[in-house]
Amino acid sequence: MASLSQILGQIYTMAMLFFSVLLLELAILIHGAAHATAHRSITTDQFLKIVDKKAPSGRYSAAGNSLGFPAAECSVCLSPFEEGDEVRKLKCKHTFHKGCVDTWLQQDAATCPLCRRPVLPVDVVVKHRNHRLREHYDGGEEEIMIMLYALHGNFLRRFS
Ligand SMILES: [Zn+2]
Ligand SMILES: [Zn+2]
Known part of the structure; x- marks a missing residue:
């Protein structure tokens, strides 16, 4: 007859296997979700290229230039424009530092900070x-893999 500790050991093994499979399934599921959005996403580089097309950048000049910047300061960082910035x-004619507005546009709605x-x-x-969600999921998947390794480490220690 099996002793109580042997039975408990078997239950422990079964439970560990069950949770390992569950976690693996979760990892596969999330990976699948990330793949499903792959063809419907663009990288930040591609995103900024489209921004460039829609709202070209240039150098600021107080004397005025072909782009004709009317504002004296950037409404994102509230610093005055300097020659050559x-x-x-x-399109709405509002002007900002390229770096300031590009960071802003990458947030949720991509609208003018002013209007x-x-x-x-x-x-x-x-x-x-x-694309950003996908990056988030990839991070999550890594966490799950670490959890899986931790679980298996525990699992192996029992028999060593
Ligand atoms: Zn700025
Ligand atoms: Zn505007």
Whole structure:
């Protein structure tokens, strides 16, 4: 007859196997979800290229240049434009530092920081959001793999 500790050991093994399989399934599921959005996403590089097309950037000049920047300061960082600063002018004519507005546009809605008019087509915004979600999922998958390794480490120690 099997002793109580042997039975408990078997139950422990079964439970460990069960949870390992469950975690693996979860990892596969998340991986699948990430893949499903792959063809419907664009990278930040592609996103910024579209921004460049929709709202070209240029150098700021107080004397005025072909782009004709009307504002004296950037409404994102609240610093005055300096001669030669790289700036981006949106369709609504609002002007910001290129770095400031590019960071801003990568947030949720991609609208002008001042008047909230959309800068990019909705599908571009959605595709870039998918890309960011995917990055988030990839991070999560790594965490699950670490959890799995930890579980198996525990599992193996029992028999060593
Ligand atoms: Zn700025
Ligand atoms: Zn605006």
